[in-house]
Amino acid sequence: MEILLIEDDSSVVSLIRRGLSDLNFNISVALNGLTGLEMARAGNYDLIILDIMLPGMDGLKVCQNIRSSNRDVSILILSALDQPEDIVDGFRNDADDYLTKPFHMDELRARVSRVSRKVTVVDKVESPNNLNFSDLLLDYDSKIAIRQDNEIILTATEFRLLEYLIKNQRKVVSRVDILESVWGMDFNLSTNVVDVYINYLRNKIDKGYDKKLLHTVVGMGYVLKEIDEVKN
Helix, strand or coil: CEEEEECCCHHHHHHHHHHHHHHCCEEEEECCHHHHHHHHHHCCCCEEEECCCCCCCCHHHHHHHHHCCCCCCEEEEEECCCCHHHHHHHHHCCCCEEEECCCCHHHHHHHHHHHHHHHHHHHHCCCCCEEEECCEEEECCCCEEEECCEEEECCHHHHHHHHHHHHCCCCCECHHHHHHHHHCCCCCCCCCHHHHHHHHHHHHHCCCCCEEEEEEECCCEEEEEEEECCCC
C-alpha cells in the first residue's frame, strides 16, 4: 500500500515510519502543505496521513484541494487539535478519519490496517455499476447520484453514507451504526458529524423533490424510505 505522510514534525515522521515499518508499506513524506498537495496530485496513493497545522498551506485546505480531483483516496487527519468542533471541521472538509495527538501507535496501526484491508478488497472484487432506491441511482463508475435525470455531485464521504443507507433501505440505522460503518470506528458520541452529513445529503437528494427519501426517526436514527410529501 502506498502512503503519503504530510507532516512537518520530524519526530512524528520518524515515529510513524518506525511504527509501520513491519507492515511493508511504501511511505512518502512531505514536510509542508504545498509540497504535500503537489505529491498527492502527482502520485497514486492509497492513504494520505495529514497534519492540520502545516507550513505553506494548512491541512484542511490541502484536504479540500485533494478532494477536488480525487474522491477515492483515504485521508486520515492526524492533529493536536482535539476539540469536537475541530474533528467536525475535519470531516466537513471530507477527511475519512481523524486521530488526535498524542496518539497510540497501536491505534494508528489499526486504522491504517483497516484502509489496507479495504484496498485489498477493492483490488479483488469488481464493483457493481450502480445501486438503486426509488427514483434515486448511485453510480459507482462516475461516483455521482442521479435522481429524476438530475446529476447530484457527492463528496467521498457523502457517497459512502448514501451507499450505506441504500444498502440498508427501509431499515432504521442509528448514529452509532453509521459511525461504525461509514467512518469505520466509534467516535465520541457528542460529535455531531453524522447529523452534519445527513443534512448535507438531505439537501442534495431531497431538496426540491415532492417525494422525500431520507427521514429522521426521533431518538433512534435515520431511515431511507418512500413517503410522499403531503400537499395542501
